[in-house]
């Protein structure tokens with residue numbers, strides 16, 4: 001009897017231990033690997049794996065349509081996304097049917113050239129890259145099946161030896177296209193790709209704008225390795241119900257890849273739903289699902305990560321970002337973006353102390369608050385304060401600051417700025433033009449860039 005009890009306890013112990021090991025496995029971290037270390041990817045069960053046999057999670061951003069926004073395919077932009085935004089993947093969205101689409105009126109050679117550049121820049125910058133056959137208004141991938149076969153035959157031949165390439169063969173089937181139809185198309189395209197690239201990861205779209213992963217889970221493609229299935233969501237439209245569909249499909253063993261998502265509504269516009277967005281991120285992180293945000297552009301729509309008045313194509317600072325962009329940066333890095341490029345060289349120690357210039361009743365103190373190197377240029381952030389030394393209020397203030405060299409004014413606040421040759425003119429804003437008796441105006445500042453020796457020209461000082 002006593003022995004029996006021991007055995008029974010032993011059994012309980014074994015169950016507890018097993019339970020723990022299952023839990024431990026579920027909680028296992030997913031690596032955020034880059035191609036130089038993680039190498040060629042493959043799929044095991046429902047999980048994307050790296051060449052070292054670790055469970056890997058990709059997180060990054062998608063371009064907008066490359067026919068419309070080709071300018072963001074540049075290496076500086078990719079470098080920043082990789083180094084400062086921690087993106088280990090970028091998606092190249094090539095629309096097939098919209099204006100400029102690959103299968104309609106687009107310039108096919110130019111589009112392939114852009115894809116080629118994107119792949120190279122991603123490889124140089126140590127990122128995975130998704131070549132996205134972006135069907136949308138064409139509903140059913142079968143419509144341009146022949147073109148898709150030719151395209152994927154070409155790119156898979158060209159990039160077969162690129163370990164960083166992932167093929168996405170039909171962005172979002174819709175308009176009632178069934179899983180059977182998609183599967184039929186997919187099998188033919190997979191066969192074409194496999195002729196050249198025997199094991200590259202291929203992502204297959206699912207019905208209803210790549211939402212019905214349950215249908216794929218019920219009837220997955222068999223006979224090929226390294227196949228994943230697309231789920232897309234827009235957090236202000238798709239919530240708990242779609243999350244449950246994703247969860248169930250993954251638990252049934254389906255490898256799901258979120259190759260596109262937005263935190264606004266499904267139009268790519270409208271209000272942001274942070275709460276839902278965070279729920280999605282939490283779930284994807286829990287299951288190690290990879291995710292790619294829509295979109296890298298300055299289009300005037302909520303999902304664009306850049307403000308529409310941002311004309312830059314790289315070296316973005318926080319002021320260039322839309323609310324979606326700020327959210328994305330913070331989600332990917334765990335930090336808010338500062339205006340000082342993270343990998344720029346911080347030269348704060350060398351910053352000289354402020355100097356004061358007296359003009360009538362006002363004394364202006366100018367000091368370099370920060371100094372850093374970025375993009376081969378020296379940046380200087382100046383701080384300006386204006387002290388009224390008299391017992392009477394003063395109305396209006398202005399200052400000319402001569403510099404030793406030419407410069408570029410990159411930002412300025414709480415003043416009106418005008419850059420002349422080697423001289424910066426600053427005057428009051430309406431709200432800070434009146435300085436009370438013995439009062440002070442502060443928080444005026446600007447950023448200029450130029451040569452490493454650039455400084456205030458004391459000889460020329462007015």
Ligand code: IDC
Nearest residue numbers: 098136171172209234260266267268299301
């Ligand atoms: C949208 C773009 C928009 C463009 C439109 C083209 O944001 O600027 O005019 O496509 O028809 C998707 C699609 C993606 C959509 C996006 C937002 O994959 O192409 O981009 N979206 O509507 N699926 C769900 C949302």
